[in-house]
Amino acid sequence: MNFDVVYVNPVEKEAMAETGITDVKARLMEILREATANTWVRVAWAVVDMAREIMKAGAKKVAVLADDVFQAIGLDKVAIYVKGLLGLIEYPPRTYDIVIAVVATSEGVSKREIGRHRWANMRPMWNMPREGFKQLYEQLPGDKPDFDVIWRITGGNPKMLVELYRAGWNTEKVTSDLIISKNLKAFTASLSDGERQLLIKAIEDPDTLMTRDGIPLMNKLLEQNLITEIPERRDPWYWTGEPPPQKDPELGIGKDLAWQTPLHREAVRRVLGVPG
Incomplete structure (x- = not known):
């Protein structure tokens, strides 16, 4: 479907940008080179900014995939992070066709914090069949x-x-x-x-x-x-x-x-x- 994709998993120390926007790829590589165990919080937040830059550059289909970011940024920042992703959809830098933001978490406490707001549709995921x-x-x-x-x-x-x-x-x-x-x-x-x-x-x-x-x-x-x-x-x-x-x-x-x-x-x- 020709999506531009940004992915991050701070727990496993993984991040990637599948996009034709070379500046975004270069920026991610620069951040990853400087990343340490204590700075993956920065990578998690940078993914939201990168998605916005991709949209500014003209991408019409963008997917942001964030896995286990809440353990890195802290439970007190959970709602703010989800709100930031919602902002890509509600207040985009330019028009788009589809924007998908998926955040997966393996711990249950964050669910309560997100559930206090109407910023996300929550769906549970069990282990593999x-x-x-x-x-x-x-x-x-x-x-x-x-x-x-x-x-x-x-x-x-x-x-x-x-x-x-x-x-x-x-x-x-x-x-x-x-x-x-x-x-x-x-x-x-x-x-x-x-x-x-x-x-x-x-x-x-x-x-x-x-x-x-x-x-x-x-x-x-x-x-x-x-x-x-x-x-x-x-x-x-x-x-x-x-x-x-x-x-x-x-x-x-x-x-x-x-x-x-x-x-x-x-x-x-x-x-x-x-x-x-």
């Missing part, structure tokens, strides 16, 4: 565990599949990395006795947190990106991709809440010392 995930799994070279095993421990999450592949299919290493990166020992140590008991119950059924007593702990787990809220509606048209099942205890999926992946649940289980 089993058949599509199997096709991705089969593309990975070398010996690997049985697909059913990988499906049960990842729940169809492609990022976890990549992590397992990089770790030589060592689930112990991936689980330990989650414990460290999420600082789970300190997190669980900070919980009250009542919260620990609620968390133990949530390992088997995350929906147990959807109660008056459980919601404070639910919010903490959402902030840690350990669980995610699931809209009760499972209509295919409402979801980007295939919706999750109504409930799947093996994968940690409830009606209202789900563990990010079975590996996230296993990391919490291990820190709590709960038998598997």
